[in-house]
Amino acid sequence: MSGKMVLSDELLVVYENIKLDYRKYNKKYKKLMRKLVLPYETNKAQIVRAKEIGLDEAVYYRLLPSLANNSNRNDSLEMLAETTSLKLILTEDENVELPYINYKSNFANKELSIYLKSDDSRGPFVRYLQFLCANARKITICDNYFAYNWDNTRSLFNSILPRNRLSIEYVETHSELTVIRNSELMTQEYISTVFNQWTVTKSNLYTNSHDRYLRIESPEGTIEVMISSGFDHIWKNNPKEITCVIRDITTN
Incomplete structure (x- = not known):
């Protein structure tokens, strides 16, 4: 099944780490889940970057095997978004242009x-x-x-x-x-x-x-x-x- 959208590295960390540190990520997670349409698309390169900014090690090793040999493993976020149905990248950044949209924007359902x-x-x-x-x-x-x-x-x-x-x-x-x-x-x-x-x-x-x-x-x-x-x-x-x-x- 193709993904519906892509998450920025930072929001991927929020989504995947929530069960491990609820207090730290709860506020952003609740806002994110009002916008996120699952499944999201990711790849090896993003998971590696996410680990560098705080993705839990156990999550990293759980996700990596299914992504390591995919043909899109080194694609940019924009290239990943091209393979999704909504062609969107949710981000925390403000004043962005499509296909990036801020996760607090008027996107829902x-x-x-x-x-x-x-x-x-x-x-x-x-x-x-x-x-x-x-x-x-x-x-x-x-x-x-x-x-x-x-x-x-x-x-x-x-x-x-x-x-x-x-x-x-x-x-x-x-x-x-x-x-x-x-x-x-x-x-x-x-x-x-x-x-x-x-x-x-x-x-x-x-x-x-x-x-x-x-x-x-x-x-x-x-x-x-x-x-x-x-x-x-x-x-x-x-x-x-x-x-x-x-x-x-x-x-x-």
Whole structure:
């Protein structure tokens, strides 16, 4: 089973040492457990670093054998996060950018809420979307105005989606709207000019929905990104504020 997220070295020590020194770690542990989605992902390199900053020796020797020969044994935390479903790293550090989030932040129950003001940089959010999509095998786009805002929204294809074999599905523009329909621009001919191993078809998901979603299916799990103001406000020159809700909707 793939991990859901990654812990910083310091928070890994808190999680693993709690039974050995409850009084020392209790306060942080309680806050951590409001955010942590198990199982977490780790590797040999992290366990070695954690031992140097206080991971109990017995815990170290319990964890090490199952990690010592894994192919990811020397990967960075960012590389480990790429193999998880939520692509997040919980940390104590403040003022961090995605995929790092502070463990006291507004993340709970497999859901992360991100609020961007109109003048906030979209750069960190775009990089996180790239992170979420890096191993995608299938993505579904739901936005009635995706084709209507094509000058901006096609950046999803140009700068976000991975250059590997990928099935792209889209929800057709609602028939009651008098705007250019998604099927008119999201064609196989266009998609192939961006990357020739992509395919595109209509989706039956989110039928008649007026919300905007990006659904990302990868070997690590399925993530749904709800984008309040629409995809174009990620790239628009004078965007509206955006609220994004990112949910792990993986079914076992």
